Amino acid sequence: ETGVTQTPRHLVMGMTNKKSLKCEQHLGHNAMYWYKQSAKKPLELMFVYNFKEQTENNSVPSRFSPECPNSSHLFLHLHTLQPEDSALYLCASSPLGGAKNTGELFFGEGSRLTVL
């Protein structure tokens, strides 16, 4: 248990569907992240949010739309995806700032997405 919860754990969707991935943390962290992990590839950073504001979009296609309504919740809205978008999507959170901040990222267990 890392304190970061992702739902659903598994999702199968067609290319015309609209679905959302949810991430929740109650660790008091003020930074949240989406990463994508495709088979046999390193984790790819997708989006970064600091204090609910998006600070980084790593050239992610617009069919992925993030939303951060508050510091504890992060969503990834999915629409008109392609089969090559099938991957494990990982959410993470971390504290920012402070002398005792190790900068440690806490990851959820991921949402395994299959696009048919």
Next chain:
Amino acid sequence: DAKTTQPNSMESNEEEPVHLPCNHSTISGTDYIHWYRQLPSQGPEYVIHGLTSNVNNRMASLAIAEDRKSSTLILHRATLRDAAVYYCILRGAFSSNTGKLIFGQGTTLQVKP
């Protein structure tokens, strides 16, 4: 962010020490060295980090070369549960980045009974 180089894979026997190397020749003076590992079907988890001095915690030890151009993660007694992908990551000082981590390919550690 400066790059790191790790072997693709390593093998170890159970209950023996494991030394996982990482080269980071372009490290800057303010870069911290972080290690994470990813167990099968899980997200990555923090292992240890350091700046200049060697570090120990309940999971592992981190040995940092004097010139900081390389480091070694040491698992003192490998268990089957230590089989994972281990990532060595450089991270700039907090004032200069958004807190993100950039992952490489990592080292896949196999532990044999």
